[in-house]
Amino acid sequence: MWVGLQPRNARIIGHYTGMLVMAVGAAMIIPLATALVAGEWDPALDYVLGAGVTMLIGALLAMLSPEGGHLTPADALIVTALAWLSASLVAAIPLTLSGNYGSYLDAVFETMSGFTTSGLTLTRDLDHMALAHNMWRHLTHFIGGQGIVVAALTISFGMRGGGAVSLYEAEGRDERILPNIVHTARFIWIAAIVWVTLGTVALTVANLLQGMQFGRSVLHAFWITAACYDTGGFAPQSQNSLFYHSGVFEFITVILMIAGMVNFNLHAAIWRGDRVELFKNIEARTLAIHFALLSAAVGLGLGMTTLYSGPSAIVRKGVYHIFSAHSGTGHQSIYPLQWTSDYGALGISAVILAMAMGGMASSTAGGIKAFRAGVIAKGIIVRVRRAIAPRSAIIRGTYHHLTDQDLSADLVAGALVIFALYVVTYVTGGLIGMAYGYPAVESLFESVSAAANVGLSAGITSPAMPAGLKITYIVQMWIGRLEFMAVLALVAGVFSSFGPRRNRGRL
């Protein structure tokens, strides 16, 4: 049955969306403080204005239902979809004022890319961007990666009980690590703080060894760490990770990328002392197999090229990008045009496949996710075993994810639905790119990169690309991050509310 949005539900949805918008406004204090410390007065004004407008919009939305109210699971899905969209719309205000973006649309592209931890960028003159604006760009990764909803929960905007659980699940984090939702949110934050602190210290040392000034080393280290751990992909320099020309830097960033793509449940299991889980978990096993296949493929592919055939290039240009793509981070150490000119067909195919697959569920990685790939593979094996077994035999599929579990037909079907939606999205984006006149390989590369929230670019993403393509990628990043259901629930809710009266309440 299609259930349209009732006015009361719409007001409650508005209330919680407003709360989340206000949380984004409150977060603008950090770039404002950065601007004040760095003496960047114009950017400081951008954030005063941006925070003011954002808080006003958030307050007006929240006042639609001042007392809040109970969120149904369907409402929570809609709040989640609106949270990412509205956060991007308001977060773009200070960036629009910065002068580093050609239009408000470009700034929204940037913030959607940031919050969804994609990493595609439309910044102009990035190398001379104000520190405050760079801080805000990277902070969008951190806020989006940790989950806007989890962030809002953590800073206690008063969501408790059933509503909070529904929001948490709607965001795509379908498992609770610890018994209490607030404790789960706290664990996610503490794991992030531990890893971001470690990464910032390690990268600061790496930058200092490269001869960078102390203050700049720390800022770059923090930004890159936030981008890697939250599998984002923004960097403070236009050459991205190529700017640093450092093997040590690349090693540290890959470790952070792996940490970012690991399921929070797996982190919790290891932190509890259950090391065996790392080797038995269906996601860990699926990813290990996929990484091995793609690393071999990229090695084989680059070995046939003229520019990247040496061992050092295979490690730093080949395997580096497999990890960057697979984790959904998108840091790249080659120029965008080199994907098609120097990387070779096998190499670029391996990178596209890595992007499409993505990391683990309940992590900040995007894409189809290893859990679904593992479940689908197990489903195929069970089907084949049933086909060749005697009729009387009972073939039962199982998998290990924290505990041994039965492989139900429903689980496989659900994984196949999301898999199909991702493939359709990848191909559709690629076709739209081609319709705008871009070559097929680059179009597919960019489309997969956007929908899987990766951020690697083959050169299409630029301020000069058509507005229609910018909107296409914004939508792809949005629906890819929320794994379709939240956005589809929003569309269904709106359609059911405004559609013909005879269709309401019917299948």
Added chain:
Amino acid sequence: MTGKRFNNPYEYAVIGVLTELAVFSAFLVLMWLLAIAAAWLG
């Protein structure tokens, strides 16, 4: 402490993170060797 389970993950955080660092690094090096071997064999 191998194999010991804690209900509170923070009790084991330091060793947990070090374990993760070791496993991730070993896995990365393994993939490097695999890619170089594939290039050499190809």
